[in-house]
Amino acid sequence: MKTKYLDIVLLEDLPFVDLVKKIEKVFNVSLPYENKKGRYIAEGQKGRxxxxxxxxxxxxxELLCDEHHVLSLSIHFEEEFNYIVIENEIKKLLKNYDIKWKFGIWKDPSEPIEKNIRKIFPLK
Structure with a gap:
């Protein structure tokens, strides 16, 4: 099984606990969180x-803090991977739940860094 990663830079200006609740609704999943090396990380699994x-x-x-929260999705697949289908699904979910975000970047550890440049943007 292969995995591709999509990191989405969120523009939500909420405390982490409130953002967790909001993302739980988007994916209809529980996202328990814990402090891992100084950062709270909420994790869960929903389908793929x-x-x-x-x-x-x-x-x-304070020097290690970021400007934005990040939603990181790992997508497992066995056969051909269709970026467009996944991207449209994610964009629609985020739009339907009024999640504000700046952009997303696909990552594939099996490919050279210069090939990891696919970006996605919110629906208008």
Whole structure:
């Protein structure tokens, strides 16, 4: 089984706990969270998606904090991977639940870094 990763930069200006609740509704899944090396990370599984929500704040240092929370999706597949189908599904979910986001970046650890440049943007 292969895996592709989609990291989505969120524009939601909410405390992490409130954002977890909002993302739980989007995917209809429970996302328990814990502090891992200074950052809260909520994790869950829904169908083909492994979902991680990463807090923008780092307890270890203010210098390590990010401007935005990140929604990281791991998508498992066995046969041909169709970016367009997955992208449309994710975009529709985020739009239907009024999740504000800036962009998403696909990552595939099996490909060279220069091939990992596929970006997606919110529906208008």
């Amino acid at each position: 998606y492994k979902i991680e929500l990463i807090d923008r704040f780092d307890d270890l240092s």
